[in-house]
Amino acid sequence: MGSDTEQWIRQPIVVVLGHVDHGKTTLLDKIRGTAVAKKEPGEITQHVGASMVPASVLKKVTEPLRKFFPRLTVDIPGILFIDTPGHELFSNLRRRGGSVADLALLVVDVVEGFQKQTYEALNILKEKRVPFVVVANKIDRVEGWVSKPDSSFLESLKSQSQRALAKLDERIYVIVSKLYEQGFEADRFDRVRDFRKTVAVVPVSAKTGEGIPELLALITGLVQQFMKKRLVTKNEPAKGVVLEVKEEPGFGTTVDAVIFDGVLKRGDTIVLAGKNGPIVTKIRALLMPRPLQDMRMHEGAFTLIDQVVAAAGVKISAANLDDALAGSPIYVVPSDEVLGEVVKAVREEVSEIIVRGSGNGVVVKADTLGTLEALTSALKQMNIPVRIADVGPVTQNDVLEASIVGKTAPEYKVVLAFNVKVLPEAKSLAERENVNILYHNVIYQLLEELDKWVKEVRTREKMKELEQLVRPGKIRILPGYVFRRSDPAIVGVEVLGGRIKPGYPLMREDGTEIGVILQIRDKDQVLKEAVVGSSVAISIKGHVMVGRQIDEGDLLYTSIPKDHVNLWLTKYRSELSDDELLVLKEIITIKKKKDPFYGGFYQL
Numbered sequence: 001m002g003s004d005t006e007q008w009i010r011q012p013i014v015v016v017l018g019h020v021d022h023g024k025t026t027l028l029d030k031i032r033g034t035a036v037a038k039k040e041p042g043e044i045t046q047h048v049g050a051s052m053v054p055a056s057v058l059k060k061v062t063e064p065l066r067k068f069f070p071r072l073t074v075d076i077p078g079i080l081f082i083d084t085p086g087h088e089l090f091s092n093l094r095r096r097g098g099s100v101a102d103l104a105l106l107v108v109d110v111v112e113g114f115q116k117q118t119y120e121a122l123n124i125l126k127e128k129r130v131p132f133v134v135v136a137n138k139i140d141r142v143e144g145w146v147s148k149p150d151s152s153f154l155e156s157l158k159s160q161s162q163r164a165l166a167k168l169d170e171r172i173y174v175i176v177s178k179l180y181e182q183g184f185e186a187d188r189f190d191r192v193r194d195f196r197k198t199v200a201v202v203p204v205s206a207k208t209g210e211g212i213p214e215l216l217a218l219i220t221g222l223v224q225q226f227m228k229k230r231l232v233t234k235n236e237p238a239k240g241v242v243l244e245v246k247e248e249p250g251f252g253t254t255v256d257a258v259i260f261d262g263v264l265k266r267g268d269t270i271v272l273a274g275k276n277g278p279i280v281t282k283i284r285a286l287l288m289p290r291p292l293q294d295m296r297m298h299e300g301a302f303t304l305i306d307q308v309v310a311a312a313g314v315k316i317s318a319a320n321l322d323d324a325l326a327g328s329p330i331y332v333v334p335s336d337e338v339l340g341e342v343v344k345a346v347r348e349e350v351s352e353i354i355v356r357g358s359g360n361g362v363v364v365k366a367d368t369l370g371t372l373e374a375l376t377s378a379l380k381q382m383n384i385p386v387r388i389a390d391v392g393p394v395t396q397n398d399v400l401e402a403s404i405v406g407k408t409a410p411e412y413k414v415v416l417a418f419n420v421k422v423l424p425e426a427k428s429l430a431e432r433e434n435v436n437i438l439y440h441n442v443i444y445q446l447l448e449e450l451d452k453w454v455k456e457v458r459t460r461e462k463m464k465e466l467e468q469l470v471r472p473g474k475i476r477i478l479p480g481y482v483f484r485r486s487d488p489a490i491v492g493v494e495v496l497g498g499r500i501k502p503g504y505p506l507m508r509e510d511g512t513e514i515g516v517i518l519q520i521r522d523k524d525q526v527l528k529e530a531v532v533g534s535s536v537a538i539s540i541k542g543h544v545m546v547g548r549q550i551d552e553g554d555l556l557y558t559s560i561p562k563d564h565v566n567l568w569l570t571k572y573r574s575e576l577s578d579d580e581l582l583v584l585k586e587i588i589t590i591k592k593k594k595d596p597f598y599g600g601f602y603q604l
């Protein structure tokens, strides 16, 4: 890296995702172990939050594959693996409109196949448009498989029985078909013709090391063929992302960063996002893990360096980092003149994630910018609006906002808390205001709980609204069953269609209103409703007298208010039985005579 204009291809940044227990950590351990065992003296493989597999190791590990792939070359400087697998950390590798990760390894237990988090990971990768390779892990567990530790997959394949080969193919086929269902063409890596169209599935055993050479060769090959442009970087002010904010003895609050572009130097002025707006600070120290062999207890775990070149994982020590947000961009300010511009860029980027709105929607609080972004974008897909999205603990104000929303949209009277505390005052206010606080530290479980809650409240609200609507009903006053002529009139009726309930207004066949049902009785029993086919006695409140406004043998209908009929014809149409629909049609015909707009233009 001599002159300012010199360019180079950096290491691709690779993340590992997959379902619980499918072997993400074991795979990373194996790769790290390989890197340490095969590195040249003096080569650094341990970064902060990441591990490097240098080119020298890639060359050594992939050498045995040369007999299968003679054109195999290594011309990237290495591969940088992010150490912590999983969705949450992946969210923090955010970069405007995408991810800092250049490539992902989707680990699938070859025996168990696709599981819930495999799908979730796949969705995240789709959304962020991160290319990926599927690692079909635990091949040593395939029936009849005889392991050849640390050999290449293709080498190991030669000594397997026909039965084991068939079993493996069967398992891989299941994974391939699941990927196909998700919109991806996929195949075992050695059968792929066009890697731009087909997702490669690499069978490995993270435990025995079989297949690791192929996996590293494939990553190298894919990157060299299709990603070189993205990986070009030069000697310019660095860009990075905050993975974690950490207290470090002797250094105060530090940030662990992944640098994906340019060069980061001690003394650089950087801008990053903080809880209360952009933070401008000067790098006091850059720290890298101290190589294991010269680590002394009293010297601590870090070594000081003057600069790092992308791609790298590094710890930054600087003043004012207490409020820094994980998931925040880090930009180096090249000169004082552009400081304002850089601050503005960070502020704008953050304002796309943090929402302080006033419309109906849920309140979301998360621990980092990355998880907040992941949550809000998932909510968008679920069609759930967001009123407030912010980083930090759940406060009284959050609860208050949710309670305001609850007045008009009860289903959104909820605060989502992802991996953050709920302050005690907020908790007690939530109890008083009946605000639901959903807490979880797995994004998808939090979203599942929210979905359940929203559906529950919607059903409850619907039932409440439905309960208040007057349903279609048609009755006949039975001749010989007048129990009382007036104040109130009490008559025996037969329900000919639909249903009647106390409180329902009644009208005659000609549309004249005659009063409201006061009570329904069947002998001594007071009823909540009477449905088609039943004969009951009803009392009618209002100035109604048998022999005047009504008479024995008369037909009466429930007098459905205009706004109710509109709801029956639209939102709640499916709630009416065929029998009720027939009665409704008759009621509309009667009502239309007096009000042509009754029932609108809907056709039954």
Ligand SMILES: Nc1nc2c(ncn2[C@@H]2O[C@H](COP(=O)(O)OP(=O)(O)OP(=O)(O)O)[C@@H](O)[C@H]2O)c(=O)[nH]1
Residues within 6 Å of the ligand: 018, 019, 020, 021, 022, 023, 024, 025, 026, 027, 085, 137, 138, 139, 140, 141, 204, 205, 206, 207, 208
């Ligand atoms: N037989 C066999 N076991 C494996 C292999 N890879 C991982 N395991 C075992 O599977 C279990 C889970 O592996 P982990 O690496 O912890 O899985 P993970 O995906 O990191 O799990 P979480 O961190 O909990 O999400 C452990 O008992 C591993 O020893 C493999 O290739 N073969």
